[in-house]
Amino acid sequence: MRWDNLRLDSADSASGDGGQGQLPMFARDAVVRTFDTPGFRGMTFYEVHAKSIVSHVPESSHMSFRWTINPYRGCQHACRYCFARQSHTYLDMDAGRDFDSRVIVKVNAPELLRKKLASPGWAGEHIAMGTNVDCYQRAEGRYQLMRGIIAALRDAANPFSILTKGTLILRDLDLLLEAAEVTDVGLNVSAAFVDPSLWRAIEPGTPAPERRIEACATLNDNGLRCGVLMGPVVPYLSDSPAQLDAAVRQIAAAGAAHVTPIVLHLRPGTREWFLGWLRTAHPELVGKYAALYDRGSYAPRDYQARITAQVRELAEKYGVGRANPRQARAVRS
Numbered sequence: 001m002r003w004d005n006l007r008l009d010s011a012d013s014a015s016g017d018g019g020q021g022q023l024p025m026f027a028r029d030a031v032v033r034t035f036d037t038p039g040f041r042g043m044t045f046y047e048v049h050a051k052s053i054v055s056h057v058p059e060s061s062h063m064s065f066r067w068t069i070n071p072y073r074g075c076q077h078a079c080r081y082c083f084a085r086q087s088h089t090y091l092d093m094d095a096g097r098d099f100d101s102r103v104i105v106k107v108n109a110p111e112l113l114r115k116k117l118a119s120p121g122w123a124g125e126h127i128a129m130g131t132n133v134d135c136y137q138r139a140e141g142r143y144q145l146m147r148g149i150i151a152a153l154r155d156a157a158n159p160f161s162i163l164t165k166g167t168l169i170l171r172d173l174d175l176l177l178e179a180a181e182v183t184d185v186g187l188n189v190s191a192a193f194v195d196p197s198l199w200r201a202i203e204p205g206t207p208a209p210e211r212r213i214e215a216c217a218t219l220n221d222n223g224l225r226c227g228v229l230m231g232p233v234v235p236y237l238s239d240s241p242a243q244l245d246a247a248v249r250q251i252a253a254a255g256a257a258h259v260t261p262i263v264l265h266l267r268p269g270t271r272e273w274f275l276g277w278l279r280t281a282h283p284e285l286v287g288k289y290a291a292l293y294d295r296g297s298y299a300p301r302d303y304q305a306r307i308t309a310q311v312r313e314l315a316e317k318y319g320v321g322r323a324n325p326r327q328a329r330a331v332r333s
Helices: 081-093 097-101 109-118 145-155 168-180 196-202 209-221 242-254 270-281 283-292 302-317 327-331
Strands: 032-033 043-047 054-056 067-068 102-106 127-129 160-164 187-189 226-233 260-262
Touching: 054 109, 097 102, 102 187, 109 145, 127 226, 145 168, 160 168, 168 187, 168 209, 168 226, 187 209, 209 226, 209 242, 226 242, 242 260, 242 302, 260 302, 270 283
Parallel strands: 043 102, 067 127, 127 160, 160 187, 187 226, 226 260
Antiparallel strands: 032 043, 054 067
């Protein structure tokens, strides 16, 4: 089974808290839980004991980091454009509603990380988090895996970075500050637009964009360096000059260390899910998307370059990344 790398063969457990019981098609040691509370209604969580938690990024990848941690698979944010959707099919689940509602929880992540960081072969390289699914999705409020993970990284003085669409990162402000005293800590929140109607339509499980940007402000106010990833800029829905201006203006006001736009890309799994929504919500755009993404998963380079240039100009206009008085006050205090 494709679950083999997520299980300890000798483990054996039973479900609880209203769980549905174990499903034979999944890992033998997976505890299957549901919670009858508003924030988790309709969700199923598969608590598994992973064999490893630090994943190596293939050398062929264009990513700037080589190691990642993903304590969850599947995501309650339910972003219609999430590029990680296809990875759920590796677990014999679908890339659509299963990805949004069936979340794998690697409950032993903090313990595995401590072992990895203490192993003789570990060289203390940078570890990125939030690069596949959000490590601060709503489930983290219950499972609290990130506190143990950050504490392990702090104790080993191991550099790390976090990207999130969640405001729950503020819960761990104390640990982040302690870690920043002994190692490099890179923080980014993701917020590509501030249009409330678009947010509700394509990011229904996330905190509002303004709350994410305010989380960035809070992190900077406390002396941490936090930027904003404008990901994704959605063609014909969030890419107008006025929409980009509104987003960058708020990002600048938050004292963001930098702002980086990423244009929507539609990989297999994500493509079908997003375009299915588009046909219902914006049928007038289907032809335009067919033309824009006719050669693959990515928008044409000239379109991407235009968006990047517009955001760069706006960042210069509003002073993103300049001397930050909010952060300076925090440091002085």
